[in-house]
Amino acid sequence: MARRYRQRKGEAYLNYSRQYEKAVSDIRTKVNLEKEHIAKIQADSDTVKIVYPEFKDSFEYVDRIFPNSKVKEATIYRARKRLLDECGYEGVGGFYHRMFKIIVIPEKRNWSSAKGAIRAKVTDDEVIVHELLHYCSHEMGQAKGSVDVEEEFAYGWSSSYLSSKGYRDEDIVKNNFLPYLYTVFHNDRNPFVSAALKDMGRSSVPRTQSGQEKLGKKVHSLILEASMKKGLKIIELYRRKMDERMNPKDLEETVDIQEERGGFLDLDF
Numbered sequence: 001m002a003r004r005y006r007q008r009k010g011e012a013y014l015n016y017s018r019q020y021e022k023a024v025s026d027i028r029t030k031v032n033l034e035k036e037h038i039a040k041i042q043a044d045s046d047t048v049k050i051v052y053p054e055f056k057d058s059f060e061y062v063d064r065i066f067p068n069s070k071v072k073e074a075t076i077y078r079a080r081k082r083l084l085d086e087c088g089y090e091g092v093g094g095f096y097h098r099m100f101k102i103i104v105i106p107e108k109r110n111w112s113s114a115k116g117a118i119r120a121k122v123t124d125d126e127v128i129v130h131e132l133l134h135y136c137s138h139e140m141g142q143a144k145g146s147v148d149v150e151e152e153f154a155y156g157w158s159s160s161y162l163s164s165k166g167y168r169d170e171d172i173v174k175n176n177f178l179p180y181l182y183t184v185f186h187n188d189r190n191p192f193v194s195a196a197l198k199d200m201g202r203s204s205v206p207r208t209q210s211g212q213e214k215l216g217k218k219v220h221s222l223i224l225e226a227s228m229k230k231g232l233k234i235i236e237l238y239r240r241k242m243d244e245r246m247n248p249k250d251l252e253e254t255v256d257i258q259e260e261r262g263g264f265l266d267l268d269f
């Protein structure tokens with residue numbers, strides 16, 4: 001079949017076909033590599049397998065929000081950080097692997113060692129809540145949105161869990177959401193650079209090193225400010241969503257007989 005097509009459509013098809021085959025083979029290589037890595041993580045003698053009812057609070061919190069996604073069936077692997085680095089999952093705070101349907105979290109997370117680094121300060125139960133929420137999003141087939149939408153979903157729905165641990169909203173953003181939000185804004189930092197320049201009363205980037213450092217600091221603090229604001233907004237929004245989900249408004253449906261009569265549903269005719 002493919003051969004016949006190839007002859008008919010000629011050179012263009014051949015090119016397309018070669019590209020297609022190359023793409024398929026690239027994906028196959030990538031998948032095989034991922035398979036290898038996941039197998040390596042699972043087989044490592046230091047890897048710990050976590051299933052419900054371990055981390056009961058995390059599982060049950062997520063299960064209560066999304067009871068249909070069978071989150072208690074999820075399997076989590078807690079692996080050596082070095083091993084994750086070796087497998088190309090460098091510096092990740094945990095991830096949900098779509099294809100293998102497993103969650104992997106690093107054994108130890110670096111807690112802001114480097115000066116000025118923005119790192120999450122999260123505990124295992126918190127990472128697990130976040131990743132289980134990704135799991136639900138995929139199980140419910142909702143994970144079609146962008147990475148941003150997906151992350152907002154996980155961060156947003158985890159905020160009530162974090163609040164229940166007694167954290168203030170500002171601390172939730174600072175310790176949990178900030179590294180992600182900062183990266184998002186930093187990747188798209190032109191408006192912040194413009195704002196910083198305006199603040200400095202300049203129309204262009206300074207040439208001197210000290211000027212550039214000053215600009216850098218200003219941009220950094222503007223991005224921090226925006227990230228904090230955005231984080232607080234997410235918490236507020238999902239607190240409302242959570243409230244609606246946990247306390248659905250009573251359906252106080254009443255039928256006003258008089259009105260029904262007077263309306264198009266005239267049963268007396």
Ligand SMILES: [Zn+2]
Pocket residue numbers: 130134151154
């Ligand atoms: Zn995430």
